[in-house]
Amino acid sequence: xxxxxxxxxxxxxxxxxxxxxxxxxxxxxxxxxxxxxxxxxxxxxxxxxxxxxxxxxxxxxxxxxxxxxxxxxxxxxxxxxxxxxxxxxxxxxxxxxxxxxxxxxxxxxxxxxxxxxxxxxxxxxx
Numbered sequence: 001x002x003x004x005x006x007x008x009x010x011x012x013x014x015x016x017x018x019x020x021x022x023x024x025x026x027x028x029x030x031x032x033x034x035x036x037x038x039x040x041x042x043x044x045x046x047x048x049x050x051x052x053x054x055x056x057x058x059x060x061x062x063x064x065x066x067x068x069x070x071x072x073x074x075x076x077x078x079x080x081x082x083x084x085x086x087x088x089x090x091x092x093x094x095x096x097x098x099x100x101x102x103x104x105x106x107x108x109x110x111x112x113x114x115x116x117x118x119x120x121x122x123x124x125x126x
Contacts, residue, residue, distance in 0.1 A: 004089040005038045021093045036092035045069050059088035
């Protein structure tokens with residue numbers, strides 16, 4: 001099992017210099033979103049394969065994800081390993097759809113063109 005650092009503790013300890021995603025952003029996380037975590041020696045990205053929200057405490061919600069980048073230090077886990085953790089372990093969040101939208105906007109595409117591309121991409125993924 002991968003032991004991860006509790007990012008909420010760092011946010012409390014280093015207020016003003018260390019930020020984590022807010023609760024509303026955490027509530028929006030879905031399958032395929034990319035989340036950054038830390039095991040104490042390095043931070044790395046994971047892609048969500050499943051999320052089970054805990055309505056009593058959002059930070060205790062369970063995430064199942066696959067490590068989404070190669071790790072610098074040699075460990076029992078690396079790119080492609082499936083791990084489980086809680087939302088309290090998250091340092092950063094990437095919404096892939098929003099990232100694609102932003103990239104397409106930078107290409108000066110209209111909202112209608114972007115919508116068609118995103119719908120087409122989603123159909124291809126199913």
